[in-house]
Amino acid sequence: MSDHDHDHDDDHDHSHDGPAQRNALRVEALETLLTDKGLVDSAAIDAIIRLYEQDIGPMNGARVVARAWSDPAYKQRLLENATAAVAEFGFGGPQGERLVAVENGPRVHNVIVCTLCSCYPWPVLGLPPSWYKSPAYRSRVVREPRAVLREMGLALPDSVEIRVWDSSAEVRYLVLPERPAEAAALDEAALAGWVTRDAMIGVGQPRAPHPRGSEGR
Amino acid sequence: MNGIHDLGGMHGFGPVVVEPNEPVFHGAWEGRVLALVSLALARRIANVDAFRHAIERLEPVEYLSAGYYGRWLGALELIVHEWRGRGETLDAGGPGTLRMVTETARFAPGEAVRTRNLQPTGHTRLPGYARGKRGTIARVHAGFVFPDTNAAGRGERPQWVYAVRFDATELFGTGAEPNACVHVDLFESYLEPEPGDV
Numbered sequence: 001m002s003d004h005d006h007d008h009d010d011d012h013d014h015s016h017d018g019p020a021q022r023n024a025l026r027v028e029a030l031e032t033l034l035t036d037k038g039l040v041d042s043a044a045i046d047a048i049i050r051l052y053e054q055d056i057g058p059m060n061g062a063r064v065v066a067r068a069w070s071d072p073a074y075k076q077r078l079l080e081n082a083t084a085a086v087a088e089f090g091f092g093g094p095q096g097e098r099l100v101a102v103e104n105g106p107r108v109h110n111v112i113v114c115t116l117c118s119c120y121p122w123p124v125l126g127l128p129p130s131w132y133k134s135p136a137y138r139s140r141v142v143r144e145p146r147a148v149l150r151e152m153g154l155a156l157p158d159s160v161e162i163r164v165w166d167s168s169a170e171v172r173y174l175v176l177p178e179r180p181a182e183a184a185a186l187d188e189a190a191l192a193g194w195v196t197r198d199a200m201i202g203v204g205q206p207r208a209p210h211p212r213g214s215e216g217r
Numbered sequence: 218m219n220g221i222h223d224l225g226g227m228h229g230f231g232p233v234v235v236e237p238n239e240p241v242f243h244g245a246w247e248g249r250v251l252a253l254v255s256l257a258l259a260r261r262i263a264n265v266d267a268f269r270h271a272i273e274r275l276e277p278v279e280y281l282s283a284g285y286y287g288r289w290l291g292a293l294e295l296i297v298h299e300w301r302g303r304g305e306t307l308d309a310g311g312p313g314t315l316r317m318v319t320e321t322a323r324f325a326p327g328e329a330v331r332t333r334n335l336q337p338t339g340h341t342r343l344p345g346y347a348r349g350k351r352g353t354i355a356r357v358h359a360g361f362v363f364p365d366t367n368a369a370g371r372g373e374r375p376q377w378v379y380a381v382r383f384d385a386t387e388l389f390g391t392g393a394e395p396n397a398c399v400h401v402d403l404f405e406s407y408l409e410p411e412p413g414d415v
Contacts, residue, residue, distance in 0.1 A: 019287070020244050020246065023244075023246050023250075023286075023287060023290055024244070024245070024246040026290055026294065027246045027249050027250055027253070027290060030253055030290075030293060030294065030297060031249060031253060033297065034253060034256070034257065034297070037305070039256065039257065039260045039262070040252075040253060040256045040257070040260075044252070044256055045249060045252040045253065045256070046252075048248075048251065048252035048255055048256070049242075049248035049249070049251070049252055052241055052248070052251065053241050053242070053248070057241075094255065097313050097314060097315055098315060098358065098359060100356070100358075100380075113225075115223070115224050115225030115226075115344050115346070116222055116223060116224075116225075116269075116342060116344055117222065117269055117272065118285060126241070127241055127251070129235075129236070129239050130234075130236055130239060130284075130285070131233050131234060131235045131236070133285040134230070134233060134234065135224050135227070135230040135281060136230040136231055136232060136233045136234065137233045138224040138225065139224040139225060139226065139227040139228070139230050140230065140233070142225045142226055142346065142388070142389075142399050143225075143226045143346075143388075143389050143393070144394055145394065145397055146394045146397065147394070148233055151232055151233060152233060152235065158395045158396050159396070160396070161396045161397070161398070162394070162396065162397040162398070163382075163397075163398055163399075163400060164397070164398070164399040164400065165380070165399075165400045166225065166344065166347075166399060166400065166401045166402070167402060168342045168343075168344055168401050168402045168403065169342055169358070169361060169364075169378045169402035169403070169404065170314045170315070170361050170362075170378075171358050171378065171380070171402050
């Protein structure tokens with residue numbers, strides 16, 4: 001039922017009439033039509049795919065957060081006008097017309113969702129993971145954020161206020177997590193390694209970089 | 218529309234399943250759908266609100282079973298079909314969605330508001346769980362194209378957008394979790410003043 005289950009069709013369904021194969025044929029038909037109409041071309045398509053596979057992802061947001069942790073003036077600019085502050089790195093574009101950074105603290109924890117579709121701050125986090133787009137996350141995190149966060153490995157005491165942000169218009173949100181005390185001595189470049197995608201959505205906390213395989217979350 | 222897409226607060230979808238080391242795309246077709254939609258909207262076959270509404274108009278069972286890019290694919294087929302039906306006329310709107318609104322914002326931070334109990338059959342960005350609820354203006358964002366009219370080709374009619382803060386108990390009753398709130402970004406015409414304190 002979820003996006004997650006369906007996505008596995010690509011891995012496991014190698015028959016010629018599986019959903020992934022049918023979808024590939026439908027995409028091909030659309031691409032042919034729109035190419036014939038002069039609206040798309042394969043170079044433009046490939047460039048967009050490359051952009052989101054290689055250049056735009058949570059590593060962008062991690063640099064923003066690391067600078068905010070290192071430079072109080074930058075942090076202030078980020079909290080006052082995140083669109084302009086991330087543009088200092090050259091980050092912007094689709095789904096980043098108006099960005100807002102929300103700051104976590106000892107008594108406040110922010111978490112981001114889009115219940116109506118799956119809006120997400122592409123310029124700083126890339127494309128959303130499957131769980132963010134799943135009916136389970138979208139339905140539950142507004143109603144029972146503590147339970148969802150606990151399931152995802154983040155147990156917060158009742159003394160911490162949870163602020164859920166449902167990005168139901170064109171504003172896109174980025175969570176500014178608390179700088180971990182253990183990372184106090186690190187410089188900006190090293191700090192970026194601590195900033196996980198999940199911490200910038202608000203379903204995780206920053207953590208020491210793994211030697212490998214830490215990229216995903 | 219009161220469609221399956223309006224998921225906030227629904228029960229029964231089970232745990233949030235996280236896929237470890239998830240790739241950006243699970244098959245080449247997903248990336249191509251993303252790119253085709255991006256280009257089709259940039260070339261103004263439809264505006265972003267019409268595209269979102271096309272996703273909402275998918276059959277509910279398809280909506281839930283197709284996955285994210287499957288929904289994009291179904292919606293792209295729909296807007297391409299409708300574009301051809303219109304004689305391939307393009308959407309006339311401007312770039313992006315931020316717009317100057319000449320009227321001053323009706324509400325200020327801290328002000329108590331109540332969402333209207335609107336039940337439109339077309340596109341709207343007022344989630345079902347936040348209708349008829351008391352909240353407080355947390356932020357005055359900016360002027361934006363109004364999706365409800367723009368999706369239907371009835372013009373951009375820009376309005377102020379606010380982040381409205383709702384206590385969890387206002388939205389979800391006495392069973393709501395403690396010390397929690399939900400901020401929802403709402404267009405001015407979704408809101409009316411609420412007399413008295415929240």
